[in-house]
Amino acid sequence: MAAPICLSALHCYPVKSLRGVTLDRSRVDGFGLVHDRRWMVVDGDGVFLSQRELPRMALVGVEVASDGLLLTAPEMPSLQVDRPTFAAARVEVEVWQDRLEGSVVGPQVDAWLSRFLGVECRLVYMMDDVKRQVDQRYAEPRHLMAFSDGFPLLLTSEASLEELNGRLESPLSMARFRPNLVVSGSQPYAEDRWARIRIGTMELRLVKPCSRCSITTVDPASGTRGVEPLATLAAYRRRGKQVFFGQNLIYDRPSELRVGMSVEVLEYRDEE
Numbered sequence: 326m327a328a329p330i331c332l333s334a335l336h337c338y339p340v341k342s343l344r345g346v347t348l349d350r351s352r353v354d355g356f357g358l359v360h361d362r363r364w365m366v367v368d369g370d371g372v373f374l375s376q377r378e379l380p381r382m383a384l385v386g387v388e389v390a391s392d393g394l395l396l397t398a399p400e401m402p403s404l405q406v407d408r409p410t411f412a413a414a415r416v417e418v419e420v421w422q423d424r425l426e427g428s429v430v431g432p433q434v435d436a437w438l439s440r441f442l443g444v445e446c447r448l449v450y451m452m453d454d455v456k457r458q459v460d461q462r463y464a465e466p467r468h469l470m471a472f473s474d475g476f477p478l479l480l481t482s483e484a485s486l487e488e489l490n491g492r493l494e495s496p497l498s499m500a501r502f503r504p505n506l507v508v509s510g511s512q513p514y515a516e517d518r519w520a521r522i523r524i525g526t527m528e529l530r531l532v533k534p535c536s537r538c539s540i541t542t543v544d545p546a547s548g549t550r551g552v553e554p555l556a557t558l559a560a561y562r563r564r565g566k567q568v569f570f571g572q573n574l575i576y577d578r579p580s581e582l583r584v585g586m587s588v589e590v591l592e593y594r595d596e597e
Contacts, residue, residue: 328509328510329510329587329588330508330509330510330511330587330588330589330590331508331509331510331585331586331587331588332506332507332508332524332525332582332583332584332585332586332587332588333483333507333508333509333584333585334347334499334504334506334507334584335347335348335349335350335351335358335505335506335507335582335583335584336348336503336504336505336506336507337351337358337359337360337361337389337505338361338362338387338503339360339361339362339363339364339387339389339394340362340364340365340366340385340387340394340396340448341362341364341365341366341373341375341472341473342366342373342374342375342376342379342382342383342540343366343382343383343385343386343387343396344383344384344385344386344387344545345387345500345503346360346387346388346389348584349583349584350581350582350583350584351581351582352579352580352581353478353527353576353579353580353581353582354579355469355579356451356469356470356471356477357470357471357473357477357478357505358478358505358582360389361471361473361477361505362470362471362472362473363450363451363471363472364394364430364448364449364450364451364472365418365420365427365448365449365450365451365472366382366438366442366446366447366448367418367419367427367446367447367448367449368444368445368446369445369446369447370419371416371417371418371419371427372418372419373418373419373420373472374442374444374446375540376539376540376543377538377539377540379442379443379444380543380548380549380550381441381442381443381548382442382548383543383544383545383548384398384399384441384547384548385397385398385438385441386398390405392407392408393405393406393407393408394406394408396434396437396438398441401437401440401441404433404434404437406430406431406434406448407430407431408450409428409429409430409431409450409452411452411454413428413429413430413450414428414429415427415428415429415452416429416449418449420457420472420474421474421475423457425451425455425457426452426455427449427450427451427455428449428450428451428452429447429449430447430448430449430450431448434447434448435447435448451471451472456469457469457470457471457472458470459475459476459477459575460475460476463476463532463533463573463575464532464575467577468575475533475573476532476533476573476574476575477574477575477576478505478506478529478573478574478575478576479502479503479504479505479506479535479571479572479573479574480504480505480506480507480508480516480529480531480571480572480573480574481499481502481504481506481507481508481516481570481571481572482507482508482509482511482513482514482515482516483499483507483508483509484509484510484511484512484513484514484515485513485514485516485570485571486499486502487513488513488514489554489557489558489570492557493553493554493557495553497553497554498545500545501540501541501542501543501545501554502537502541502570502571503540504571506524506574506582508588510588511588516531516571516572517534517572517594518593518594519531519572519590519592519593519594520591520592520593520594521590521591521592522588522589522590522591523588523589523591524582524586524587524588524589525580525581525582525583525586525587526580527576527578527580527581527582528576528577528578528591529574529575529576530574530575530576531572531573531574531594532573532574532575533572533573534564534569534571534572534573535569535570535571535572535573536567536568536569537554537555537558537567537568537569537570537571539555541554541555541570542554542555554570555568558570
């Protein structure tokens with residue numbers, strides 16, 4: 326009998342494009358995993374910054390505290406960051422084609438990040454009253470997200486990574502793909518055919534394959550860029566000009582997820 330499919334890992338990325346946090350359990354709210362991408366680093370024009378331009382962002386560690394964050398980085402003093410209050414000043418920020426409000430965190434953290442990253446930047450926070458909709462081609466107006474690229478949750482599988490690593494000269498960790506949910510017990514790329522799943526009591530819909538960018542080529546341990554895994558994935562996971570690994574998810578009801586929960590496939594996509 327095949328091993329059951331289960332949720333094998335949970336990852337949250339409190340600050341967009343900085344290092345993630347591994348969790349045993351997490352609540353899922355109206356934006357995704359609690360704390361996920363609620364903070365974001367922007368340039369002087371309010372445009373988001375990421376490892377695409379600044380691979381050193383991978384070296385900034387993040388810990389979540391009840392009232393904010395703790396940031397760490399090589400050869401930098403650790404920095405406690407307070408979550409801004411609802412009364413904090415807000416600025417217009419840009420994430421891809423979306424323009425929305427971000428609350429200003431403060432000059433101390435802005436100076437710390439600017440010094441380490443080598444560019445003038447600032448940190449902003451998304452308040453609960455800011456509503457950013459998921460792409461309406463794949464969702465409905467009630468589906469929201471924080472500062473994520475496009476969807477509130479991203480799922481990958483251990484089997485797919487193992488299959489990919491079998492093609493690589495040096496194996497890579499799942500951290501390259503920055504998923505929220507990782508599952509075990511499936512066949513490689515079985516998630517490509519899943520349309521609807523249940524994890525514990527939570528139902529989720531897999532609405533769009535995740536196209537991968539140069540962030541996957543950044544070594545999270547060193548903050549340096551290479552060519553893998555995109556070079557290898559392009560040979561067998563390309564559609565048009567995009568390379569895919571993982572699946573984007575939406576859901577209707579907040580819940581709680583815990584590592585070890587069973588994953589049940591409720592509906593499959595039609596074969597293409």
